[in-house]
Amino acid sequence: MSVDTAPRSVAQPSRDDQPAGRQPRAGMVGSGHGGHWWLYLILVVALVAVIAPFVWMILGSFKSEGELRQVPPTWWPETASLDNYTQLFSRLNFGQFFFNSAVVAVVVTVGNLVFCSMLGYALAMLDFKGKKVIFVAVMATLMIPGVVTFVPLFVLVANAGLVDTLPGLFLPFLVSPFGVFLMRQFIIGLPKDLLDAGRVDGAGELTIFARIIMPLCGPALATLGILTFLGSWNNFLWPLVVAQSEEKYTLPVALALYSTGQNSTNYGLLLAGATVVIIPILLIFLIFQRKFIEGIATTGLK
């Protein structure tokens, strides 16, 4: 199944959220009034169970230490305060960790968008020597688990003197086989006439790529960009090994170390830290969720 047909079929549910568009199919389930009430009940209970940890985390980040230790636990904060957050940014330098996480995530995302779409386009539209070799090599590594490259990658970065530097954190992730695969699959669905039209107009090959093809790749770029940003923001094993001094920590590293180190019993601080890690991703996700879910389903259909 080619990827270019998938987004359309997947986009349907979002448009179908209005009951009107859904009428013909709802009828055949047998209710026609928006589904069975008991199903809504089950789904609401399930939703509460899935979301509760996050709600409790955010509420807990405003609680005092004493309240967090109460048995049985409280749900709503008795006395809400921002103390945990002020401590996080004044005493624990979370501003710096936030900055590091953001820089690494942005660089990695830009790298993937630029380099993966370049090769993806070449593989999809152009003929050149070595094309097959590159494609097979990239596809083969898609299946190799990360643990296989972990040790030599660390040795490589250590030998290059990049341990405990920001480049050491982002260089190994600037390209991904998955990104090439995604971009190639999308571009291969675009009409090849576009190239000929561009050539007839006398445009150079690189101009055709930058001016004609790239503007059409919005959905694929959005998907790849969001996935890469998420992956980088949440990545924690690699930065845990490479970032060794505090100024180079990313947010997950700092949180992981604090939650096992001397602050491990400082519950309020940890909950506030967890909230700071999650909130930016949650916001990005809320803004782009429709595109993002389409993208997941698209790559999933392959």
Next chain:
Amino acid sequence: MTTQTVSRRPERRSGRREGRAAWVLAIPFCLLFLAFTAWPVVQSLFMSITDTKARDLRSPFSVNIIGLDNYTKALSDPVFRRAALNTAYFVLIGMPLTLVLALAAAVALDKGITRFRSIFRLGFYTPVITSIVAVAVVWRFLLQDPGGLINTALGWVGIDGPNWLGDPNWSMPALIMMASWRNFGTAMIIFLAGLQAVPPELHEAAAIDGAGTWRRFRHITMPLLRPTLLFVMVTTAIGYLQFFEEPFVMTKGGPLNSTISLSMYTYNQFGYGNYGLASAMSYLIFIVIAIVTAVQFRLLRERT
């Protein structure tokens, strides 16, 4: 195809231009890919047949080739075997649980309801996008005994909840619960896309013929969903076989090695500086993944 390019001169020239442009586009990726993916894959294979240790980093020529010793050492290591068993436990219980949750949610959202679909979808997907480290902070609270949210809730219905993370019998179920909660959203989204591709006419025709909801699900939806199911099974299995983050942030493999996984034990060996042994272990994981993937393809192909 070659005859065409030979017969028409202008195209041949543009073909050369095309090739050069293609390589300009390919070079940046290829360099980074060679350095940070291809080379480590090859080096890891080489390391796995040597006695490389952390201290050999500065003098790479002092390592000895020891053949398959690392592999036999790993396979006869009782902790590695324990880790293999734990990983199997995690995959065999966790994967069906995750997929059933995901399929149930997807079917309910696709056919059962017509309102608030995107809210449910968004909610069920939220755990997937959040950092495991942050999630671990929260789940340690939830699983606390006594006073954790889960045991408090169990207490309401008269169940005396176990000491989840402290009891070797309950630590793995706790992590399976957590992993299913965290991962079912991905499978749900993919199932939803698969369900969208099931033509409603088939269901309508079967309903007219008197087929009930369950029979239609069993004989229409499931067969058409098979490619999606295969994809979800393979990707979930690959992910779960590399089970690492949950024990790493929640239990460090304990208590009494009850939650140590293959990936985690491999990481520990890396931490001890046994690079050769760790590489061999990582290749063993890779072999298991390749076999499981091949078996799944075979099983689901045959039945279609």
